[in-house]
Amino acid sequence: MLDGTDFKAWMKQANLIDGAWVGADSGATIDVTNPVDGSVLGTVPKAGTAETQRAIAAASAAFPAFRELPLMERCGLLWKLHDALMDNQAELAELLTVEMGKPLAEAKGEIAIGAQYVRWFAEEARRAKGEIVPAGVNGRRILVTKHAIGVVGMITPWNFPSSMLARKIAPALAVGCTVVAKPATATPYSGLAWGALCEEVGYPKGVVNIVTGSAREIAGAMMAAPEVRKITFTGSTEVGKELIRQSADTVKKVSMELGGNAPFLVFDDADIEAAVEGAMVSKFRNAGQTCVCANRIYVQAGIHDAFVKRLVEKTEALKVGDGREQGVEQGPMIDMDAVEKVEEFVADAKEKGGEVVTGGGRHGNGGTFFQPTVVTGATQAMKFATEEIFGPLAPVFKFETEEEAIEMANATVYGLACYAYTQDLGRAFRLNEGLAYGMIGINSGLITTVEAPFGGVKESGLGKEGGSQGLEDYLETKYVCIDGI
Numbered sequence: 001m002l003d004g005t006d007f008k009a010w011m012k013q014a015n016l017i018d019g020a021w022v023g024a025d026s027g028a029t030i031d032v033t034n035p036v037d038g039s040v041l042g043t044v045p046k047a048g049t050a051e052t053q054r055a056i057a058a059a060s061a062a063f064p065a066f067r068e069l070p071l072m073e074r075c076g077l078l079w080k081l082h083d084a085l086m087d088n089q090a091e092l093a094e095l096l097t098v099e100m101g102k103p104l105a106e107a108k109g110e111i112a113i114g115a116q117y118v119r120w121f122a123e124e125a126r127r128a129k130g131e132i133v134p135a136g137v138n139g140r141r142i143l144v145t146k147h148a149i150g151v152v153g154m155i156t157p158w159n160f161p162s163s164m165l166a167r168k169i170a171p172a173l174a175v176g177c178t179v180v181a182k183p184a185t186a187t188p189y190s191g192l193a194w195g196a197l198c199e200e201v202g203y204p205k206g207v208v209n210i211v212t213g214s215a216r217e218i219a220g221a222m223m224a225a226p227e228v229r230k231i232t233f234t235g236s237t238e239v240g241k242e243l244i245r246q247s248a249d250t251v252k253k254v255s256m257e258l259g260g261n262a263p264f265l266v267f268d269d270a271d272i273e274a275a276v277e278g279a280m281v282s283k284f285r286n287a288g289q290t291c292v293c294a295n296r297i298y299v300q301a302g303i304h305d306a307f308v309k310r311l312v313e314k315t316e317a318l319k320v321g322d323g324r325e326q327g328v329e330q331g332p333m334i335d336m337d338a339v340e341k342v343e344e345f346v347a348d349a350k351e352k353g354g355e356v357v358t359g360g361g362r363h364g365n366g367g368t369f370f371q372p373t374v375v376t377g378a379t380q381a382m383k384f385a386t387e388e389i390f391g392p393l394a395p396v397f398k399f400e401t402e403e404e405a406i407e408m409a410n411a412t413v414y415g416l417a418c419y420a421y422t423q424d425l426g427r428a429f430r431l432n433e434g435l436a437y438g439m440i441g442i443n444s445g446l447i448t449t450v451e452a453p454f455g456g457v458k459e460s461g462l463g464k465e466g467g468s469q470g471l472e473d474y475l476e477t478k479y480v481c482i483d484g485i
């Protein structure tokens, strides 16, 4: 266990609305538990429509002045926010681990990448450039300018409760937008901590508002409010589709980071050790509860057995336990529903001829711990071929040709991330062109980085987070036509 950190210092048990820390109007609260043993860490307000409407009104009132804050002052606030995150990295990471379950090393990494997003967008804000376009006729000038979109509603998930907010809140604040955020009910403290950090570094009241409680009511109030000009959501495709439908009524801009079903292709010419290493990190980080986790591992026949042998050895060596314990590499799953879903995938695979080579069931630690699992003999008829597993289950499929691998990899409605291991440069280019995914890792199982546009195609989403594109999503483009020159 960690010594000397005081994660409770950042564990805010109230909502931040218009610069005040408040409870729900009704006084109702929701318990927040540690998935390691179900123990109650504390409570958060069970807020709903009225509280969210006040948060939106506060963000709306704060917008004109915040938008006008000199660019260097906005960037300066982000620099301070970056430093506050890193100065409190250990405490914030422990808070994340106790509410979400991921190993402390991963939680620290999550706080660090969140801080990097903040720094990245502090730098990118200085390049939110417009352009002057040559006019088609004399005496006329065409100017294209960029402007903060306005109040942004943010709905964030439980699996990366800090960094998913980072890559929404940082670009929004960088360009002068104001924020109403709803963290996931299972992991609200990491989101509320962003409110506390923003307050500490001096954001004016109303610029950042954080509301916890009824997802239906909070999201409903955001979607209904004409002042909310943009909604950014990370979560399931099902919920994302519903939010897109609701956004039509007030024609909001939307960014949707939705589900995935990442194929991980390993070709005969791959460096097997590197491929296994990549598969391990891609599959088992966050106990497989990552939208870009390898969901289907396709291995070419010539190296299939050698790959599986190493994958199983490494999977069996994973240390499962309380994320706060030294050396733990896989924590508990978020809840019992998640466990049962993985059990269903295993049962379905077994019924259809798959072989569980290691793991396959609940872990001896009890509760929501699940064994790191490898299933071989996977086929396109099994449920995980088309559905997202979101758990520590690695299905291995065998393939013969590149064409067959691409076809199977693309046989899904999702298009978030995919991976391929090969030493053949020509093949790497063919894969990049042939795989219908928003992100491709060639010889890498870990591709998330602040400089790159994270996001999917098809039913995996709309918009990008990170990169210069991640700023663009919070800007409105205007054009001025000056005639008679």
Ligand SMILES: O=CCCCC(=O)O
Residues within 6 Å of the ligand: 159, 160, 289, 290, 291, 292, 448
């Ligand atoms: O679950 C989706 C977020 C992925 C974040 C990451 O890759 O770090």
